[in-house]
Each structure stands twice: as C-alpha cells, then as structure tokens.
Amino acid sequence: MSTEEHRNSLADQAAAWVPPWERPRPPRDTPPDAGDDSPRPDHGGETPPEGAAASTIPAEPEPATNSEPRAPEPDTGEPAVAEPAAAEPAAAEPAAGGPEPVAGAAARVPSKRPAQRRRATAPEPARQLDDAELRGALEAILLVVDEPVSEATLADVLEQPATRIGAMLDEISAGYTAAGHGFDLRRAAGGWRLYTRPEYATYVERFVLDGQSVRLTQAALETLAVVAYKQPVTRSRISAIRGVNCDGVIRTLVTRGLVEECGTEPESGAFLYRTTPLFLEKLGLNSVDELPPLAPFLPDDVEELSDATR
Structure with a gap:
C-alpha cells in the first residue's frame, strides 16, 4: 500500500x-450479542477495514468524567505521547447514614489560624504621692465624710500604704493642735474625723442648736450609761440596776441608733444589748475602754446596795 x-x-x-x-x-x-454476529x-471501536490491520488507530478510552469530547487529532506519523493525568485526591465515600463529606481536601483545613491568647498585662504601679499632695488629699476627704473613716479605707482610695496614711494623719493632727485651730483631727469609733475643740463648744452649740434641741431624758441617759458600762447586758439586768422597767427607754435608744442587739444570753435566751459606733462617735471616743472610771462617782456602800438588789 x-x-x-x-x-x-x-x-x-x-x-x-x-x-x-x-x-x-x-x-x-x-442480550448484548443477540442478532449481531459481527x-x-x-x-x-468499530471493525477496521481489510488491509488496515497494521495501521489501525487505537480507539480512545471512554472518558471517566462528564467533560465534552475532544476532536481526534490527525496522525502525523509520530508516536503519540500519553499526557499525564492530573492527580486528583480521591473523595472518601460517606458512610451510610453519616454526614456528607466536605467537597475538596482543602475544605477540611481551617482557612484561618486560631487567634493567640493575649497575655494579661500587669497593672501599672500606683503613683507615689509626695507629702504635700497626700496631706491635701486626706484633708479634702476628711472634710466630706459623715462618719469616722478608717486608715485602711483611706489607703485603698489613695492607693498608698496604710502605714504611711497613719503617720500622715498623726502629723496632721499634731499640726492642727500646734497651730491652735478651732477644729481637731482625732480617732473615734475606729476611724478618723474632724471635730471642734471643746473650748469652742459654747459657740458651736449656740449656732447649731439655736434653742431647738431634742435631748435625751434623764431615764434614757441612765439606761445608756448602764449599757455602756455593763455591755453586753439584758433588759432585766438594766431594770434591776435602775429599779424600774426600762423596756420603753431601750426601744428609744435602739431607734436613735445608740444601742443595738448583740445576741442572746445562753441561760435565759434574753436579748443582749450594747452600744453602737454612733455612741462612740457622739462622745468622741475610739472605744468603750476610754470611758471614764465609775469608782469616783460610786457611793461608799455600793456593795451593800448591790446585795440588796439581788
């Protein structure tokens, strides 16, 4: 040929x-072979014609994908070079009843890297106040307080050591006394507060009271004194000391905030009473240990009177 x-x-x-x-x-x-003897x-592929057995064109394999067919390339007499097939990752078949697989291997890889945790930054150290600024801050706070304020509270507010706060308060109090001010800074009820000096009490009373004051009765003062020196004490004990019933007076002192309940007596179950921080604040005392002793005011036959009341 x-x-x-x-x-x-x-x-x-x-x-x-x-x-x-x-x-x-x-x-x-x-059947596939019925009626077809060829x-x-x-x-x-189709049956090649006679005489072309040595030069038949091999049939293209059936494509595995749904891509469009390519037109056959003409024979140039050169041996055909097989193109390497693109390697595609085999998709895993989903298990029966399981979730559908994610398309593409790249979908299983997170697109964003997890954010790193930020380390907590250490708080900035408190600024150290100089003596003049610390003195002014303490005086400003003490002018607006309505009850004695403790050194620990002032140290927390000003972010300064409590020892330095206590030393500065002592220095301020000594400075007021040396300068002869009409007010004084002293401890009361476990804290610090500004008070007027006793030598100017008559002028302060004239300005504040102005003839209108609500004073405690003699019975209330006596009951309050018994509670202050005998606390904690029951109402029956107070009545025995005073010789009269004091239930109404106790209610009055509790209402005014000078006396409060502090538990019950184990033997009888009666309520116990004691003085409040307001009582110390009104008297300008830091604790009940600063109350004046009663020995100079007691009669000589106090033991006989005590035995008679039992």
Whole structure:
C-alpha cells in the first residue's frame, strides 16, 4: 500500500469513527450479542477495514468524567505521547447514614489560624504621692465624710500604704493642735474625723442648736450609761440596776441608733444589748475602754446596795 493510500485510509477511519457516548444503545431486554454476529471491537471501536490491520488507530478510552469530547487529532506519523493525568485526591465515600463529606481536601483545613491568647498585662504601679499632695488629699476627704473613716479605707482610695496614711494623719493632727485651730483631727469609733475643740463648744452649740434641741431624758441617759458600762447586758439586768422597767427607754435608744442587739444570753435566751459606733462617735471616743472610771462617782456602800438588789 502506498503512502497516499495509507493516509486516505486513516482519514476515512477518522471520519467514520463515532464516539461511544453517541452510539445507539441496544434495548435492555435484548442480550448484548443477540442478532449481531459481527465481532465487537474492544473499548467500543468499530471493525477496521481489510488491509488496515497494521495501521489501525487505537480507539480512545471512554472518558471517566462528564467533560465534552475532544476532536481526534490527525496522525502525523509520530508516536503519540500519553499526557499525564492530573492527580486528583480521591473523595472518601460517606458512610451510610453519616454526614456528607466536605467537597475538596482543602475544605477540611481551617482557612484561618486560631487567634493567640493575649497575655494579661500587669497593672501599672500606683503613683507615689509626695507629702504635700497626700496631706491635701486626706484633708479634702476628711472634710466630706459623715462618719469616722478608717486608715485602711483611706489607703485603698489613695492607693498608698496604710502605714504611711497613719503617720500622715498623726502629723496632721499634731499640726492642727500646734497651730491652735478651732477644729481637731482625732480617732473615734475606729476611724478618723474632724471635730471642734471643746473650748469652742459654747459657740458651736449656740449656732447649731439655736434653742431647738431634742435631748435625751434623764431615764434614757441612765439606761445608756448602764449599757455602756455593763455591755453586753439584758433588759432585766438594766431594770434591776435602775429599779424600774426600762423596756420603753431601750426601744428609744435602739431607734436613735445608740444601742443595738448583740445576741442572746445562753441561760435565759434574753436579748443582749450594747452600744453602737454612733455612741462612740457622739462622745468622741475610739472605744468603750476610754470611758471614764465609775469608782469616783460610786457611793461608799455600793456593795451593800448591790446585795440588796439581788
């Protein structure tokens, strides 16, 4: 066969070749080989014509994907070089009843890296106040307080050591006394507060009271004194000391905040009473230990009177 006839034969075969997906399919009820005695070519190709057995064009394999078919390339007489197939990751088949797999291997990799935790920054150290600024801050706070304020509270507010606060308060109090001010800074009820000096009490009373004052009765003062010196004490004990019933007076002192309940007596279950911080504040005392002793004011036959009341 000449070269020209060989090329024509190849061209005829390429023109007559029909892709497998365009060929008519036999009915399902008919067996694949029924009524067809002609040999079926492998891979879906047609029977080559006679004389072209040595130069047949191998049929293209059926594509595995749904991509569009490519047109056959003409034979140039050079051996065909197989193109390497693109390696695609095999998708894992989902298990029965399980979740659908995520498309693509890259979808299983997080697109963003987890944010790193920020380390907690150490708080900035408190600024150290100089003596003049610390003195002014303490005086400003003490002018607006309505009850004695402790050194610990002042240290927390000003962010300064409590020892330095206590030393500065002592220095301020000594400075007021040395300068002869009409007010004084002293301890009372476990804290610090500004008070007027006793030598100016008459002027202060004239300004504050102005003839209108609510004073404690003599019975209330006596009851309050008994509670202050005998606390904690029951109402029956107070009544025995005073010789009269003091239930109404106790209620009055509790209402004014000078006396409060502090538990019950184990033997009888009666309520116990004691003085409050307001009592110390009104008297300008730091604790009940600063109360004046009663020995100079007691009669000589106090033991006999005590035995008689039992």
